[in-house]
Amino acid sequence: MNTPIRIAINGYGNLGRGVELALAKAPDLALAGIFTRRDPRGLKPETAGAKVFAASELDARRDDIDVLILCGGSKDDLPEQGPALAARFNTVDSFDTHARIPEYFAAVNRAARDGGHSALISCGWDPGLFSLNRVYGEALLPDGDTYTFWGRGVSQGHSEAVHRIPGVAAAVQYTVPSEAAVTAARSGTRPQLTTRDRHTRECFVVLKAGAEPEAVRRAIVTMPHYFDEYDTTVHYISMAEFERDHQAMPHGGFVIRTGATSDTHKQLVEYRIQLDSNPEFTGSVLVAYARAVHRLHAGGHTGALTVLDVPPGLLSPKSADELRRTML
Amino acid sequence: MNTPIRIAINGYGNLGRGVELALAKAPDLALAGIFTRRDPRGLKPETAGAKVFAASELDARRDDIDVLILCGGSKDDLPEQGPALAARFNTVDSFDTHARIPEYFAAVNRAARDGGHSALISCGWDPGLFSLNRVYGEALLPDGDTYTFWGRGVSQGHSEAVHRIPGVAAAVQYTVPSEAAVTAARSGTRPQLTTRDRHTRECFVVLKAGAEPEAVRRAIVTMPHYFDEYDTTVHYISMAEFERDHQAMPHGGFVIRTGATSDTHKQLVEYRIQLDSNPEFTGSVLVAYARAVHRLHAGGHTGALTVLDVPPGLLSPKSADELRRTML
Numbered sequence A, B: 001m002n003t004p005i006r007i008a009i010n011g012y013g014n015l016g017r018g019v020e021l022a023l024a025k026a027p028d029l030a031l032a033g034i035f036t037r038r039d040p041r042g043l044k045p046e047t048a049g050a051k052v053f054a055a056s057e058l059d060a061r062r063d064d065i066d067v068l069i070l071c072g073g074s075k076d077d078l079p080e081q082g083p084a085l086a087a088r089f090n091t092v093d094s095f096d097t098h099a100r101i102p103e104y105f106a107a108v109n110r111a112a113r114d115g116g117h118s119a120l121i122s123c124g125w126d127p128g129l130f131s132l133n134r135v136y137g138e139a140l141l142p143d144g145d146t147y148t149f150w151g152r153g154v155s156q157g158h159s160e161a162v163h164r165i166p167g168v169a170a171a172v173q174y175t176v177p178s179e180a181a182v183t184a185a186r187s188g189t190r191p192q193l194t195t196r197d198r199h200t201r202e203c204f205v206v207l208k209a210g211a212e213p214e215a216v217r218r219a220i221v222t223m224p225h226y227f228d229e230y231d232t233t234v235h236y237i238s239m240a241e242f243e244r245d246h247q248a249m250p251h252g253g254f255v256i257r258t259g260a261t262s263d264t265h266k267q268l269v270e271y272r273i274q275l276d277s278n279p280e281f282t283g284s285v286l287v288a289y290a291r292a293v294h295r296l297h298a299g300g301h302t303g304a305l306t307v308l309d310v311p312p313g314l315l316s317p318k319s320a321d322e323l324r325r326t327m328l
Helices: A014-024 A059-064 A080-084 A098-115 A129-140 A156-163 A177-185 A211-220 A238-247 A277-299 A321-324 B014-024 B059-064 B079-087 B099-113 B129-141 B157-164 B181-187 B213-221 B239-245 B278-297 B320-326
Strands: A003-011 A029-036 A053-055 A067-070 A092-093 A118-120 A144-150 A168-177 A197-209 A232-238 A251-260 A266-275 A303-305 B005-010 B029-036 B052-054 B068-072 B091-093 B117-121 B146-152 B168-177 B199-207 B232-234 B252-262 B266-275 B303-305
Touching: A003 A014, A003 A059, A003 A080, A003 A277, A014 A277, A029 A059, A029 A277, A067 A080, A067 A277, A080 A092, A080 A098, A092 A277, A098 A118, A098 A303, A098 B320, A118 A277, A118 B117, A129 A144, A129 A251, A129 A266, A129 B129, A144 A177, A156 A168, A156 A197, A168 A177, A168 A211, A168 A238, A177 A251, A197 A211, A197 A238, A211 A232, A266 A277, A266 B213, A266 B278, A277 B129, A277 B266, A303 B129, A321 B099, B005 B014, B005 B059, B005 B278, B014 B029, B029 B059, B029 B278, B068 B278, B079 B091, B079 B099, B091 B232, B091 B278, B099 B303, B117 B278, B129 B146, B129 B252, B129 B266, B146 B168, B146 B181, B146 B239, B157 B168, B157 B199, B168 B181, B181 B252, B199 B213, B199 B239, B213 B232, B266 B278
Parallel strands: A003 A029, A003 A067, A029 A053, A067 A092, A092 A118, A118 A303, A197 A232, B005 B029, B005 B068, B029 B052, B068 B091, B091 B117, B117 B303, B199 B232
Antiparallel strands: A144 A251, A168 A197, A251 A266, A266 B266, B146 B252, B168 B199, B252 B266
């Protein structure tokens, strides 16, 4: 076994924890440390012996870190941290604000080039693995259509939006792909599916004392951007039920591509994931790509990149020879 | 639009025809010619204006060809043609004798390096897209199991093996994944599945006059390597039924990866294809990878490579910028 690749974690929420657990499954990678803006003494890592440091110590520990995985949020943390840290480290992040990816890529690319580092942005499953499958599907079947479905799974953004409504004590929102839409997408009949056709939304809400259920329901289902374009069901539950039944973070989804290769022949390609834990799976994706980033950088790469730029074999701890012999 | 990439086809059976049809769907690629060992005047291409040449003219037309797609068979054609042509052209082939891939890779690699060309071997869906998904799955979920299922679809090798039995006038063999095995694989319980558990085999056979059905059946189901390890059903049909119902070449399959990311959480990743026409889909895969080979070679690459070495974005006619903006 060669010297392990040293991976550090920046930010220790659900995703940071998922990355930590994924590192424990990879014998060729070592956890170089968890960096947090909170008091390091307050953190309880999942793995025995994990070292926790203040985020302010990152620069002092640069020589111990081959790749830094950024586990902050896309809204407030990454727009600032991504470029700043790519100037000083090889990085992997899960920036997922689709509309802002080009400007984020440009900022990270400049910083990584200037600093001589490699920075993989927007990694995870969507953007990430689903992006890969959208690109593969369209390239293989150019005369066709792509359908992406998400769920059944928890959307944190939607859960938080419901939680912010006056009278709501706690809330979780599940995004649910419509079975009829999935079946239609697979059929190869190339249906046009509206936003409302594709997914429904299901909310489990704990009310504060005195809150008016019908008013809260109306505030949810009419909320612009989040709910108004969807059919939404609201269930009221007790805090005990919320705590018992809705703490897991399952998720999943499909990328379906159908296309015609001739007048008479249709083809279907489908990629599907079904996750008990969204953050643990996303953490596993980030870790596999951290291995690839280390190798690309060792081979001379600098600048920003995405999953679309990474040769698949580099994700595996196995050598190219071994992959050809055993996996091709 | 830039100048189209000029793709030529070597060998015009079912696969060559599939490649030709796929090229017709790709506006950035142009068919530079179909090369055949048969009399070129006897070929009827699918697309209007397709030029057909004798295989002996290949060298004379080198300057008109950016990438040559080899559509010969893995048993007799490619072991010789692959290295010979990689010395003189950028190539893509579908060499699919899994056990011999390492030696084939080495031979093609030497020839391509010496000739200053790029040669992608073992492309298609298995080996090919299924290999990709085996590698992605294992890299993302290292603590898990991978299951590959093929079918329901025609196996040409098995059909030919049945056809060679004395008394058989015509035959087609369908490989059928066992539903119970697919369900078990998806369950995340990590079942150990034997060869017999995973697939059954179904043969549709036309007997010659005077042939003894039970003797033929026994010859099929006990045939070593091909059938003896499987549960095989034999149906006898008329030549009219054979010609009416069994001329299509459907196929499909699954690559399923299940794994644990922690003591409590299981994850599932599944890749599935369902094909009306196996050769047309395989042709589409070869064509997308021909685009990537042209780009890699233009960027300085020489030698042999596999799908595991190709950055996914290079398969798409879209630029990296456009992919990030629209597909990520």
